Amino acid sequence: MSGLEPANSSANLAAGEAQRRLHWRCRRGMLELDLLLQGFLDGGYARLDERRRAGFVELLEYPDQMLLEYLLGRMEPVDPVIADVVAEIRRSAHS
Amino acid sequence: MSSIRKGLAKRKFDALVIGAGGGGLRAALQLARAEANVAVVSKVFPTRSHTVAAQGGINAALANVLPDNWHWHMYDTVKGSDFLGDQDAIEYMCRAAGHIVVELEHIGVPFSRLDNGKIYQRPFGGQSQNFGGEQAARTCAAADRTGHALLHSLYQQNIRAKTHFFDEFFAIDLVKDDDGYVLGALVLEIETGEPLLIEAKTTLLATGGVGQIYRTNTNARINTGDGMGMALRAGIPLEDMEFFQFHPTGIAGKGMLITEGARGEGGYLVNKDGERFMERYAPNAKDLASRDVVSRAIYEEVRDGRGCGPNADYVFLKLDHLGSDVIKKRLPGIRDTIMTFLGIDPIESPVPVYPTVHYTMGGIPTNRYGQVVVPLAQSPEEPIPGLYAVGECACVSVHGANRLGGNSLLDIVVFGRAAGNHIIEFLKENRYHRPMHQAGVDQAMARLTRWEQKGDGDTVDGLRRDMQTTMEKYCGVFRTEELLKEGVAKIIEIQNRLPDVRLRDHSKVFNTARIEALELENLIEVSVATVCSALARQESRGAHSRIDYPDRDDEHWMKHTLFFREGRRLDYKPVRTKPLTVESFPPKKRVY
Numbered sequence: 001m002s003g004l005e006p007a008n009s010s011a012n013l014a015a016g017e018a019q020r021r022l023h024w025r026c027r028r029g030m031l032e033l034d035l036l037l038q039g040f041l042d043g044g045y046a047r048l049d050e051r052r053r054a055g056f057v058e059l060l061e062y063p064d065q066m067l068l069e070y071l072l073g074r075m076e077p078v079d080p081v082i083a084d085v086v087a088e089i090r091r092s093a094h095s
Numbered sequence: 096m097s098s099i100r101k102g103l104a105k106r107k108f109d110a111l112v113i114g115a116g117g118g119g120l121r122a123a124l125q126l127a128r129a130e131a132n133v134a135v136v137s138k139v140f141p142t143r144s145h146t147v148a149a150q151g152g153i154n155a156a157l158a159n160v161l162p163d164n165w166h167w168h169m170y171d172t173v174k175g176s177d178f179l180g181d182q183d184a185i186e187y188m189c190r191a192a193g194h195i196v197v198e199l200e201h202i203g204v205p206f207s208r209l210d211n212g213k214i215y216q217r218p219f220g221g222q223s224q225n226f227g228g229e230q231a232a233r234t235c236a237a238a239d240r241t242g243h244a245l246l247h248s249l250y251q252q253n254i255r256a257k258t259h260f261f262d263e264f265f266a267i268d269l270v271k272d273d274d275g276y277v278l279g280a281l282v283l284e285i286e287t288g289e290p291l292l293i294e295a296k297t298t299l300l301a302t303g304g305v306g307q308i309y310r311t312n313t314n315a316r317i318n319t320g321d322g323m324g325m326a327l328r329a330g331i332p333l334e335d336m337e338f339f340q341f342h343p344t345g346i347a348g349k350g351m352l353i354t355e356g357a358r359g360e361g362g363y364l365v366n367k368d369g370e371r372f373m374e375r376y377a378p379n380a381k382d383l384a385s386r387d388v389v390s391r392a393i394y395e396e397v398r399d400g401r402g403c404g405p406n407a408d409y410v411f412l413k414l415d416h417l418g419s420d421v422i423k424k425r426l427p428g429i430r431d432t433i434m435t436f437l438g439i440d441p442i443e444s445p446v447p448v449y450p451t452v453h454y455t456m457g458g459i460p461t462n463r464y465g466q467v468v469v470p471l472a473q474s475p476e477e478p479i480p481g482l483y484a485v486g487e488c489a490c491v492s493v494h495g496a497n498r499l500g501g502n503s504l505l506d507i508v509v510f511g512r513a514a515g516n517h518i519i520e521f522l523k524e525n526r527y528h529r530p531m532h533q534a535g536v537d538q539a540m541a542r543l544t545r546w547e548q549k550g551d552g553d554t555v556d557g558l559r560r561d562m563q564t565t566m567e568k569y570c571g572v573f574r575t576e577e578l579l580k581e582g583v584a585k586i587i588e589i590q591n592r593l594p595d596v597r598l599r600d601h602s603k604v605f606n607t608a609r610i611e612a613l614e615l616e617n618l619i620e621v622s623v624a625t626v627c628s629a630l631a632r633q634e635s636r637g638a639h640s641r642i643d644y645p646d647r648d649d650e651h652w653m654k655h656t657l658f659f660r661e662g663r664r665l666d667y668k669p670v671r672t673k674p675l676t677v678e679s680f681p682p683k684k685r686v687y
Contacts, residue, residue, distance in 0.1 A: 013602075016602065017602075017604050017605055020602075020604075020605040020606065020607050020608075021605045023607050024139075024263070024285065024605060024607045024610075027139055027143070027315075027316055027317055028139070028143050028147075028315060028317075029139075029142075029143045029144050029145050029146070029147035029148055029246075029315050029317070030145075030147060030148040030315055031148070031312075031313055031314060031315050031316070031349075031350055031351060032351055032432065032435075032436075033315075034315055034316045035349060035436070036435075038316075063142060063243070063247070064142070064143055064147045064148075064243065065147065065240050065243040071435065072428075072431040072432060072435050073431055073434070073435060074431055090435060093435050093436055093438070094435075094436060094437055094438030
């Protein structure tokens with residue numbers, strides 16, 4: 001996290017803010033979602049390309065119940081990028 | 096501090112609601128519809144409150160499926176509470192239930208239907224006809240997403256009624272004046288890191304439960320007892336905090352619940368030797384024994400070195416013998432959860448489980464109007480002017496020592512509405528804001544500035560982990576004098592370490608580390624209240640189960656605990672055994 005490093009540039013600062021903002025938005029109304037989303041943000045998220053990162057941000061806007069359906073594999077998102085991100089999160093869940 | 100104070104932003108409202116779950120939103124809706132100027136503060140986006148996780152449903156004696164009436168519902172709730180519930184509040188809730196469900200339907204909750212068009216009702220544990228007779232069917236549900244539907248409907252209605260939302264704002268502390276009036280709260284905008292003073296003629300706490308004081312729990316991570324911590328710091332006691340509902344089979348190390356249905360279908364528990372150990376603890380009921388018996392058995396197996404896994408800290412729930420068809424047909428949701436989180440298929444492998452904390456029965460003491468009540472000179476229940484609480488953070492007390500399934504959603508909606516109505520009356524009598532009390536603001540501000548200290552010290556994560564494991568070990572399902580005494584000492588030690596905790600990140604914008612530090616303070620306040628209350632109660636009642644005092648002791652302990660922060664003092668007040676209009680249900684042995 002950039003919060004641990006000297007804030008030596010505005011780019012660093014902005015990246016740190018963005019990460020913290022995502023961290024908070026991964027806090028949801030259900031433990032299942034907390035574990036999956038926060039776990040992924042701390043792990044697999046860094047390895048995503050720009051398009052999938054944007055997909056992850058978009059996914060966080062979904063209602064909790066829909067997220068649960070997707071992330072537990074009960075439904076599949078239509079949008080291929082979101083579907084990719086969901087698959088990544090599910091893969092990272094028990095790694 | 097004074098420089099911050101000078102520039103402190105302020106807003107004024109008639110009513111401030113802290114927490115945007117079902118309880119807070121139902122109260123806010125009542126107020127906004129009455130044209131009160133109402134603000135709702137929520138640390139997360141409102142529809143991400145924990146109400147969304149309530150899947151079961153909401154109880155109301157509609158008699159759509161089987162004969163029923165509110166009086167039977169009342170009996171079940173009193174009995175379920177192990178006679179610690181207040182019978183006036185329980186009567187009020189059960190009588191209001193039918194009306195409340197119809198009202199929810201009218202604001203958009205899509206309840207599941209019967210073929211004749213009436214609302215479908217399913218049977219749940221603890222429901223009976225005719226005061227303990229045949230099974231009743233009392234739970235109304237919107238498929239398996241009742242909480243979600245309820246929360247979204249209430250949120251949309253609030254938007255329509257022009258409730259003002261402060262999304263992603265964290266409440267720091269209540270502000271009180273010297274006369275004991277609550278004047279509003281100091282809150283923090285997470286986005287900017289700036290404090291905001293919200294002045295209000297009335298403040299309602301609706302911040303939910305506090306399952307996060309335990310390592311293994313089913314609660315969302317937002318359930319950190321913020322309202323309870325604020326109440327304690329404002330000199331208000333917490334009631335009956337020793338009563339936490341445990342569920343025997345949570346996924347080990349994660350917390351999510353595996354329903355009793357899994358054992359109902361024939362699943363059973365084994366230790367590291369493959370032994371079906373429940374045969375030793377409950378020779379007749381075995382794996383279907385009551386929740387507390389199964390929970391304690393798991394604890395004892397692990398304690399005595401018969402746990403499974405590399406750290407021997409869980410037991411296995413075996414389902415693989417049931418066969419693929421049964422699991423896929425009857426337990427599909429459980430299978431999804433297990434496969435997602437553990438990467439194993441219960442059709443092939445046993446599932447690691449451990450008791451998990453599910454629900455907080457205790458909380459901020461209130462009467463049935465939602466007014467926060469404390470013992471003062473005149474009576475044990477005098478209202479704090481301007482302060483209300485509803486839902487899981489409150490103790491009204493309808494759940495007493497144990498909550499029935501389907502009664503938590505009912506509780507939040509019934510008393511959210513009741514509090515809204517009482518606030519409307521209060522506002523008629525109190526038309527002007529009282530003068531702000533600067534010392535109260537300064538005190539709240541100090542809580543914030545404390546986290547600006549720099550240097551080395553314990554971390555928030557580290558201390559929270561220690562607190563959670565301590566609570567699980569010393570104040571979990573297995574409680575004895577010796578263990579609880581040790582627990583009190585250890586939790587106080589953890590509390591004493593709190594001033595040495597330092598943040599590594601002192602940035603302002605979206606500093607979530609700071610929020611987590613403020614949450615940790617609340618969690619530790621509540622942990623102390625819980626373990627002290629549990630040590631003092633020398634009986635077993637409902638969810639509080641003492642090995643050294645295995646029986647309920649109505650003569651000495653049919654009373655509510657009150658824990659005060661100052662001096663960690665305990666006090667007690669009588670159970671309200673007199674209902675509003677019907678005869679009282681006297682205590683008797685609780686047998687199902």
